[in-house]
Amino acid sequence: MSKPVMNLDDLEYTEFGKGEKFLAERAAVSNKIGGKRLGYAVVRLKPGKRAWPYHSHCVSEEAFYVLEGEGTLRHADEEYPIRAGDFICSPAEPEQPHQIINTSEKSLSYIAISTLDHTDVMHYPDSGKYGVWHGNTDNIADPANFIVFARKDTAVEYWDGEAE
Numbered sequence: 001m002s003k004p005v006m007n008l009d010d011l012e013y014t015e016f017g018k019g020e021k022f023l024a025e026r027a028a029v030s031n032k033i034g035g036k037r038l039g040y041a042v043v044r045l046k047p048g049k050r051a052w053p054y055h056s057h058c059v060s061e062e063a064f065y066v067l068e069g070e071g072t073l074r075h076a077d078e079e080y081p082i083r084a085g086d087f088i089c090s091p092a093e094p095e096q097p098h099q100i101i102n103t104s105e106k107s108l109s110y111i112a113i114s115t116l117d118h119t120d121v122m123h124y125p126d127s128g129k130y131g132v133w134h135g136n137t138d139n140i141a142d143p144a145n146f147i148v149f150a151r152k153d154t155a156v157e158y159w160d161g162e163a164e
Helices: none
Strands: 014-018 022-028 038-045 062-068 070-075 078-083 087-090 098-101 108-115 119-124 129-134 146-151
Antiparallel strands (some): 062 108, 070 078, 070 098
């Protein structure tokens, strides 16, 4: 059994991102202290950066708590200023996409919390794609995971490729 306590000073961050806009550092917490049904991590953003594309979930609910800094929350086609001490709710509803952007000149860090659902469907309004996830939430690289990102205009109809 793992120790159920971890201090912010003991976190180990991994950097990830793509292109000019997406760059973040993430420290997993829940799997290190025995979390089973909720995932939680600390995310740090440099000025002008965001961690993930603007997206919504059909199954997983997310919440965020801003630890330090300031930025902007994009949520359901609106923008809201955020700062240290703010709680943010992102329900599992396709009509409520969300994204946190560091629009300040200093670092922005927040706690990200989500339900650990083994299956989810995500929508990405900016790029017109969707994602389907089913698998091991502790290991995104698990070869048994089923992960697909596509666009609706490239979809096939239900009976495509089936025997006549």
